[in-house]
Amino acid sequence: MDAVLESLPDVFKAFGYTVLLFLVSGVFSLIGGTILVAMRVGPISVLDKAAATYVTLVRNTPLLAVFFFFSFAAPKIGINFKWVDVHIGTFDFTSFFSTAVVSLTLYTSTFVCEALRSGVNAVPLGQAEAARAIGLPFTGVMSQVVLPQAFRASVPPVASALIALLKNTSVAAVFGVIEATAQMKVMTNNNADERWGIFIAFAIGYVVLVELVSLVAGTFERRWRIA
């Protein structure tokens, strides 16, 4: 544990990157997942098929492979994020951070989409029909009637997808982002005699973060419970 205490600033900074990766890709995944689910349940067959294909393709690909694609294959065909160069405080957001965010977002949106779809399916068909009957267009039906109820019903599965995302950020460790897992590898390599303590310290860090996410999810679940 001494090693962890000695380099506490580095450890916190590393967890900072983990949290930032989680927050940025989490927000984009929620947006992406919502768009995907709207395509999936919408009346336009082409969009439905396209979203279904995308979900099947990306959800069935290992996250590591997605990372590999954006780190090594995509630059070869001209897709890169070298233009990203933002520095806030001691945190750097460069091509590596962006690559990680893009990979995590594209991957997690598929899970968010499916979680939300389970929520949409939980909304009785009569609700959508009633909304159509009073003359709402599709966007109105979705944004005013179906999605609010769907979000409410799908808080637990979406929270699961986000918790998985939080832990999946560790894949970025070997793609250029010094987040918690990368920092852990640095420390176990330098302090071979303290591996146990280091592992436990980082495990606790992740558990605390996941608990925070669960707590937030629990709050939403209570607040949105149908009275």
Next chain:
Amino acid sequence: MRFIRTKAMVAGLGLALSLAACGDAGSDTESVDVEVSEDASFDDGTRMKELADAGTINVGVKYDQPGLGFNETGSDMPTGFDVDIAKILVASLGIDPEDTSKVKYIETISDNREPFLQEGKVDLVLASYSITDERRQVVGQAGPYMVTGQQLLVPEDSDAAGPEDLQGKEVCSVTGSTSLDNAKAEGMKPVGFDTYSQCVDKVLDGTVEAMTTDGTILAGYAAQNEGQLKVVGDPFSEERIGVGYSKDSPEMCQWITDTLEQANEDGKWAEAFEANLGASGVETPDFPEMDACES
């Protein structure tokens, strides 16, 4: 009819695969010739005696560092300076180091070198294993048999001549390695990948300014990508590369030290260095002073 056709296809496929296997001939490796010791004799009760009697040994080496420890896909005999030093040690036990049924060269990545030694999965580790006090708390380390320093690998057209030209710039190395810590201490921004070859890729496509690790490893990659990459700067760290062994058998230290000193005297050490690292333009250094073993 269909069944016969399937059978023919399966047979054809099998044939093609077996032919492909035949095509995989051994690559031409310049490794040092070592003589298997005929009169290996050790005191009873030592680990060396046990290994010599059993006639088998497991050695941990790197698989992804050209010039030091590198294994081509599908080959079971890695090549490199570390591997050649391992062969010298194995041969002194009276075991034929070229016989892979007796000597297993197991890949040890940076993270599992200590656990593998502690669990007895390997008897020796020669995997660009720098000697540090923390590591000596959990495993034995004899040597050093090589002293190297960290340098920079940059594109051929880069103006950078050392760490001072790359302040605040991103440099790549392997996640978790000491090289990244040193780069940070020098004022560069560390970026970690899984293997060195991925870093080389990132330098080649211009995502990072440079890659940093031991000069010997960089020289190997510079030679592989001649005209595109070059090694620059004076070494800004000192890595003392040694041999790892289990703390349960401290008697191995003296044997390793004596064998390596012997290899230096009869020229095998220099021969191994030239065969593996000479081509990349590194001059053969003097044999380093080895640490005394605790008795």
